Amino acid sequence: MRVALFVPCYVDQINPEVGVSVVRVLRRLGVDVTYPEGQTCCGQPAFNSGFFDEARSVGRRFLDVFERERFDYIVCPSGSCTTMVSHYYPFIFKDLPDERERSETLGQRVREFSDFLVNVMGVKDLGARLEGRAVFHTGCHQRRELGVLEEPRELLASVDELELVGWENEELCCGFGGTFAVKMPDVSTAMADEKIKALQKSGADTLISGDSSCLMHLKGRLRRTGHDTRVLHLAQVLDSGKAG
């Protein structure tokens, strides 16, 4: 099994440890991991803001870079960036037959990290261990466009000493929404507060998600409001309790 890693730009720059955990987890399963170094960003910030031309131009580069590689799957530790490629590339390229076909072909082989582990590799237990009581936040793209809901939970259920608890209004968006977070800062923050209220109520000491962007937003608000809740990406949890 050969996997080309797609590391979202903010993971690359802000949370590289998430990418490192992904590599370690995949290698442990015997996956041959490559990282196409020409990659930058999938173009989602521009797309989200309505700058489709700019998104197409960045998207074309993404297609070029990954088409040059040899792989069975592209794996990405973000439901949101996975969706950009698998769902929204065909959307922005719909009137350009060549790119449209290329993006559809490539899109079929892009998998969100937990989706890949459970549905392609057929594993649910990675032998990880992490003490704590956690809630899991499913990013909105992962929930509604990808429909990858159970997979992260199944993986977390096998983590030793980790108790996964439910929380109120779990399906609500965290309020990040890309540029929304800075265009509508008050509403965005109020949405984060709603999640944090539910988090507090659940009694969890750890917040886990498959999307670092949601986590960056929630963590930023948690810290600003004086909460020290542990915040981890799913890959970091699955990579824990194992000697490197």
Added chain:
Amino acid sequence: METEKPARRRETEDRRNEGIASGVEGFNERARRAVNDQQLHDSIELFTHKSVAGRNAVLNALPEAPELRERAYRIKQETMANLDRYLEQMADAVEARGGNVFFATDGEDAVRYIGDLAREKGAKVITKSKSMATEEIELNRRLEEDYSDLGLEIVETDLGEWIAQLAGDTPSHIVGPILHMNRKRITEVLSRTAGEELPPDVEALGSFARRRLREKFVTADIGITGANFGVAETGTVATITNEGNARLVTSVPPVHVVVMGIEKLVPRFTDLSVFVRLLARSGTGQKLTVYTNFITGPRGEGELDGAEEFHLILMDNGRSKLLGTEFEEALYCIRCGACLNVCPVYRQTGGHAYGSTYSGPIGAVITPLLKGQGEAKDLPHASSLCGACWEACPVGIPLHDLLLKLRNQQVEEGLAGKAQEIAFKGFESTMKRPVLYRISSRAGRLAQKPLKKDRPLPGPLGAWTGSRDLPPLAEKSFRELWKEGI
């Protein structure tokens, strides 16, 4: 509401208007006030939680719900593809039944038709049942102003709409027009109208309202309603309500006027079996509302009730220009309000923040489409694009994709603003060139030192750090770690 005075701004908040945050100020100002209003927040939470829970329960108990949704979408799609033909069929059917039909290009047309009719009839009192189409064209205000010589008394008879009217307020939700008011406020409004202090209990308030409204029902000269659906094949107008008021509006006065947006059409009577089942469930969590009325023309020979005269106004008001465009799906809406109830933005701000008759996701979509993007530039951005609206919509309208297309249209029409244009040009050229990307990430790390200091930042960074901690860039990027060997 644009007429409200903008809240006093602090200096740091001003910075949010710079850079990428430009051009969305109208919504932001109102939203900022709304998120700080605890009473409003509590009222919204109460209503939306109840609605969502009810909706989920009844839809989960209906195994064919997904199939109905699919069928609803297809029916609307087919209706829009042949709308001209169906409108004609509807008009013919109504006329064959002895009703009058008028095609109104815009609100002005509709107001004129109704005003002239009121003059002709020597009408004094007009009763209305809940209708978003008449809210959209501000029918009440315009009749009162443009036909002031008639001295018309226009009375909303849906309880919520009536209270809104008395308070000089606009509806803040398609289905629950005064969900923004708590009981205390409602008691105040009704007490003022009663000229005495009313006790704040539902019984007393309800019985006062019934007494007052009954006087109006029996003296009304014209009754005006909207339409939830219009059936082309039979000329039937369906109204779906929970209060008996629509029946009194349509049967007591001698004249009944229906104001119906042209997109409310369905081709066949049997199509209602799909839509009626979805509407009540999605809107209020009921299997059926208390009153489902089908009205086909004026009172016929030997019929016991119904108005003597029936007027159907088929109103365009910007709708037809969406036909055949990438925004056509916005016309499939049946105004159930489900997208508002599940929307995390609406749940924080309520409806008035949108500054438009229609609020929530569907409001953010159709307001700029009907009014023009320049008039509601901020609304397509009033969404985190989470897709909860699309998931809840009983007709399967991809609302979040339409919002994205609207954002794109703004960019193409040069409405996005210079700052954003420059920002995303820069983004594009950086992301297209890995060398540039690497250099700018290094530059970013060097530049973080002053950023970490405790002073307000300009532009988007400032908008972030106003309420959230900013994560620092990592000492080494993933790319660098990969090169070193993981």
